[in-house]
Amino acid sequence: MSRPIRAIIDLAALRHNFAIARRHAGTARLWSVVKANAYGHGLELIVQSLAEITDGFALIELERAVQLRKAGLDLPILMLEGFYAADELPLFVEHRLIPVLHKIEQIQVLLDAGWPSTLPVYLKLDTGMHRLGFDAAGLKAAQVALAGKVGQQTLMTHFADADGPRGVDWQLERFCAMTAGIDDPCSFANSAALLRYPHARGDWVRPGIMLYGGSPFPQMKSAAELGLQPVMTLQSEIIAVQTLATGESAGYGCTFTADRTLRIGVVACGYADGYPCQAPTGTPVLVDGLRSRTLGRVSMDKLCVDLTHLPEKVGIGGTATLWGRAGDKVLPADEVATAVGTISYELFCALAPRVPVDAIN
Numbered sequence: 001m002s003r004p005i006r007a008i009i010d011l012a013a014l015r016h017n018f019a020i021a022r023r024h025a026g027t028a029r030l031w032s033v034v035k036a037n038a039y040g041h042g043l044e045l046i047v048q049s050l051a052e053i054t055d056g057f058a059l060i061e062l063e064r065a066v067q068l069r070k071a072g073l074d075l076p077i078l079m080l081e082g083f084y085a086a087d088e089l090p091l092f093v094e095h096r097l098i099p100v101l102h103k104i105e106q107i108q109v110l111l112d113a114g115w116p117s118t119l120p121v122y123l124k125l126d127t128g129m130h131r132l133g134f135d136a137a138g139l140k141a142a143q144v145a146l147a148g149k150v151g152q153q154t155l156m157t158h159f160a161d162a163d164g165p166r167g168v169d170w171q172l173e174r175f176c177a178m179t180a181g182i183d184d185p186c187s188f189a190n191s192a193a194l195l196r197y198p199h200a201r202g203d204w205v206r207p208g209i210m211l212y213g214g215s216p217f218p219q220m221k222s223a224a225e226l227g228l229q230p231v232m233t234l235q236s237e238i239i240a241v242q243t244l245a246t247g248e249s250a251g252y253g254c255t256f257t258a259d260r261t262l263r264i265g266v267v268a269c270g271y272a273d274g275y276p277c278q279a280p281t282g283t284p285v286l287v288d289g290l291r292s293r294t295l296g297r298v299s300m301d302k303l304c305v306d307l308t309h310l311p312e313k314v315g316i317g318g319t320a321t322l323w324g325r326a327g328d329k330v331l332p333a334d335e336v337a338t339a340v341g342t343i344s345y346e347l348f349c350a351l352a353p354r355v356p357v358d359a360i361n
C-alpha cells in the first residue's frame with residue numbers, strides 16, 4: 001500500500017463547467033486558461049479533456065506551451081504575458097504561439113526578430129488594473145510600429161474588480177475611449193466578468209477558475225449556485241486515532257487544547273501536500289462524507305480532525321476529504337479557502353507534485 005493521499009480530477013465535471021462557460025459566452029470564443037499547470041489540475045489532462053470543445057488555450061509558461069505543440073495540439077495558444085526576452089521568439093514562431101504584447105519595448109524586439117507578417121498578436125491595454133498594458137499613447141505608437149508587419153491584432157484588457165463592487169463598466173469606458181476608431185477584435189472577460197456581465201465579453205473570453213469549479217466571487221455566489229461542479233478532490237485517510245483527555249493538545253505548538261474528552265483522527269495530509277499551513281482549528285473537512293473540522297496546527301505530512309461527534313465506526317481507514325466530492329456530498333474548495341483566508345485558486349495551484357493524481361471520466 002502506498003500513502004493514501006490523492007487528488008482526483010473529475011473530467012466530466014470539467015466539461016460540465018466548460019459548457020456553462022460556453023453558454024455564458026454566447027457567440028464569443030473561449031480561451032480556456034490553463035496557466036500554472038491548469039490551476040494545479042495537470043496541464044496534459046485538462047488540455048486533452050477540453051481540446052475537442054474549446055477554441056484555444058491560454059497560459060504563461062513557454063516550455064509548457066511547446067510541450068502541448070509537441071504532443072500534437074493544433075488549437076490556438078495565447079501566451080498571457082507574451083515573451084520576456086528575444087531568445088524566446090524563435091519558439092513562438094515555430095510553434096505559432098500568440099504573444100500578448102504589453103509594452104513598447106517588446107515591439108522592437110518582435111520586429112527585429114523578423115516576426116512573420118502572417119502571425120497574430122494580442123495588444124494588452126491598461127484600463128485600470130495597472131499591472132501590464134499600453135496606455136492610449138502607447139497603443140497608438142505600437143499600432144504605428146506594427147502596421148503591416150504582423151497578422152491579426154486583437155485588443156485585450158483585464159478587469160481588476162469584476163468580482164467586486166466596482167464592476168467592469170469604468171474599465172470598458174476607458175477601453176472604448178482608447179480604441180475609438182479601431183475595429184480590431186477584442187478580448188475581455190475572465191470568469192467573474194463572464195458570469196456577471198454579459199456585455200463585457202468581447203470576441204474572446206478567458207475563463208479560468210470557473211472551469212475548475214471555483215466561484216470567482218464565493219462571498220456573493222457559491223460555485224453550486226453558479227451551477228459549477230468541483231473538478232479537484234483532495235482526499236486521504238485517517239492513519240491513527242487518539243483520545244485526548246481534557247487539557248491535552250494535539251500537534252505542534254499545542255495551539256489547541258481539549259476542553260473535554262475528544263476522539264481525534266490523524267490524516268495523512270499536510271502542507272507538503274499543498275494543504276494550507278495557516279488553516280486554523282475549525283477549518284471544515286469531510287470524514288466518510290460527514291462534516292468535521294481540523295484541530296491544531298497542520299504539520300508537513302499530517303493534520304488532525306475531530307471525530308468526537310461522529311459514529312464510533314468512523315476511524316482508522318476512514319476517508320478524509322480536504323475539499324471536493326465525497327459521494328453525494330461536496331466540500332467546496334471555496335469554503336476551505338474562506339476559512340483559511342485565501343482563495344480557491346491558491347489551494348488548487350498549491351497541490352504538491354508528491355500527490356498522485358487520478359483522473360475519472
Ligand SMILES: *Cc1c(COP(=O)(O)O)cnc(C)c1O
Nearest residue numbers: 033080158190191206207208209
Ligand atoms: C488568469 C487570467 C485569466 C483567468 O482568470 P479567472 O479569474 O481564473 O477566470 C484571464 N485573463 C488573464 C489575463 C489571466 O491572467
